[in-house]
Amino acid sequence: MGTSQNGQCADEDVLVREEISALMDNEVGAVQIERILGAMTEDAALQESWSRYHLVRDVLRRTTPPFCASSLPERVAVALAARSETLVSTRPVQRMGRFRRHRKGALSVAALAASFVLFAVLLVVPQQTSTLQSGVTIVRISAGEDNELPTVAADTDRHFLKASQLTPYLVNHSEYLAGSGMGGVVPFIHVVSHGD
Amino acid sequence: MLAETGRGTVDADQALVVRAQRGDKRAFDVLVRKYQHKVTHLIARYLRDKNEVVDLAQETFIKTYLALPSFRGDSAFYTWLYRIAVNTVKNHLVSREGRFHAVSVDADEEAWEEHVAVLHDLATPESLLLRDELEGTVFRAIAKLPDELREAITLRELEGLSYEEIAQAMGCPVGTVRSRIFRAREAIDQEIRPLLER
Numbered sequence: 001m002g003t004s005q006n007g008q009c010a011d012e013d014v015l016v017r018e019e020i021s022a023l024m025d026n027e028v029g030a031v032q033i034e035r036i037l038g039a040m041t042e043d044a045a046l047q048e049s050w051s052r053y054h055l056v057r058d059v060l061r062r063t064t065p066p067f068c069a070s071s072l073p074e075r076v077a078v079a080l081a082a083r084s085e086t087l088v089s090t091r092p093v094q095r096m097g098r099f100r101r102h103r104k105g106a107l108s109v110a111a112l113a114a115s116f117v118l119f120a121v122l123l124v125v126p127q128q129t130s131t132l133q134s135g136v137t138i139v140r141i142s143a144g145e146d147n148e149l150p151t152v153a154a155d156t157d158r159h160f161l162k163a164s165q166l167t168p169y170l171v172n173h174s175e176y177l178a179g180s181g182m183g184g185v186v187p188f189i190h191v192v193s194h195g196d
Numbered sequence: 197m198l199a200e201t202g203r204g205t206v207d208a209d210q211a212l213v214v215r216a217q218r219g220d221k222r223a224f225d226v227l228v229r230k231y232q233h234k235v236t237h238l239i240a241r242y243l244r245d246k247n248e249v250v251d252l253a254q255e256t257f258i259k260t261y262l263a264l265p266s267f268r269g270d271s272a273f274y275t276w277l278y279r280i281a282v283n284t285v286k287n288h289l290v291s292r293e294g295r296f297h298a299v300s301v302d303a304d305e306e307a308w309e310e311h312v313a314v315l316h317d318l319a320t321p322e323s324l325l326l327r328d329e330l331e332g333t334v335f336r337a338i339a340k341l342p343d344e345l346r347e348a349i350t351l352r353e354l355e356g357l358s359y360e361e362i363a364q365a366m367g368c369p370v371g372t373v374r375s376r377i378f379r380a381r382e383a384i385d386q387e388i389r390p391l392l393e394r
Contacts, residue, residue: 017378017382018374018375018378021374021377021378021381022359022374022378023208024208024230025352025358025359025377026205026206026207026208026358027205027358027359027374028205028206028208029204029205029206030206030211033206033208033211033212033215037215037220037222037223037226040222040226041222047225047226047229049385050226050229050230051229051232052385052388052389052392053381053385054229054230054231054232054233055233055330055388055392056334056353056381056384056385056388057353058233058234058237059330059331059334060334060353060354061353061354063233063234063237064233064237064327064330064331065233065236065237065240065249065327066240066324066327067236067240067246067249067326067327068326068330068392070392071250072228072232072236072250072253072254072257073225073228073229073232075250075254076225076228076254076257076258076261077221077225077228079254079258080221080224080258080261083258
């Protein structure tokens with residue numbers, strides 16, 4: 001029984017290969033083509049037969065390449081599959097990407113606006129002073145209204161500070177201090193002067 | 197509607213292309229298997245490196261697949277495929293001008309043939325040996341065939357006759373021609389398989 005089934009399969013296989021051979025020569029009908037395609041999809045050996053029949057034809061017609069690139073069909077199939085997967089998977093992402101781009105743009109504008117506000121606040125904030133325990137006064141350098149406050153930017157005060165043996169670094173960099181809120185940002189730059 | 201070639205048969209390429217255009221990748225795979233050697237042979241006339249040749253052959257088939265919707269069947273499929281392959285090679289050679297003095301992609305075919313003449317037969321001795329061995333095996337296998345099979349396969353593959361013309365020439369039914377050609381192919385296939393599996 002099993003032998004008979006195997007024999008039947010072998011006969012069918014031979015018939016399909018004969019149809020494949022006829023397909024090479026444009027000697028099959030449209031219905032047969034569908035059947036051959038179905039059989040070849042299920043059976044890699046039939047695909048190989050198709051390839052080798054054509055290789056023989058190319059040998060006879062002197063169109064054989066100098067080497068055999070037998071993996072080419074698989075490479076093409078894999079590349080096309082990867083391409084279609086990429087297309088399928090990128091479409092929703094592209095749509096999402098547009099949304100994200102808009103959202104990102106809005107966030108960037110908001111962040112820029114916030115930076116300007118912060119910068120303006122730091123510049124415009126009224127000059128204040130705070131007295132350290134040592135009696136040294138931290139002074140904010142700005143074009144504020146409290147001009148009567150001692151500022152280390154002035155040459156006279158600079159001279160005075162040097163005379164007071166303050167750290168030259170602090171003296172030289174005092175102009176970068178914008179306000180009391182900057183202490184946490186630029187912790188090492190403090191402007192100092194003697195309070196009255 | 198597929199044009200019939202006679203006796204209810206259809207042009208295989210046309211039928212496969214129509215199916216591939218509808219998204220049937222099996223049909224396109226059959227076309228790739230059919231033309232892989234021809235396309236590789238064509239590209240190998242222009243390039244030395246095997247990997248480069250195979251890469252460009254792959255690129256050619258992918259371009260072909262992607263362009264299938266625009267193929268209207270005004271020319272034979274292979275004619276169209278041939279143009280894609282040649283343009284792919286030309287573009288590749290132009291893009292690497294540093295290593296290869298490229299001519300214009302608009303240059304006619306004859307100019308290109310002259311231009312790449314120096315690159316012909318650049319295969320390695322090993323690959324030439326395999327090709328020679330393959331050719332020798334095929335011709336020996338044909339020589340060993342019974343007369344009726346050898347005549348049928350020769351008329352088909354070398355003379356390019358249709359089954360009907362062969363039937364007339366050999367004085368037998370078309371079905372017999374079909375069977376003889378298939379048996380001849382099977383016999384040759386048996387001889388070359390060990391060579392390809394090495």
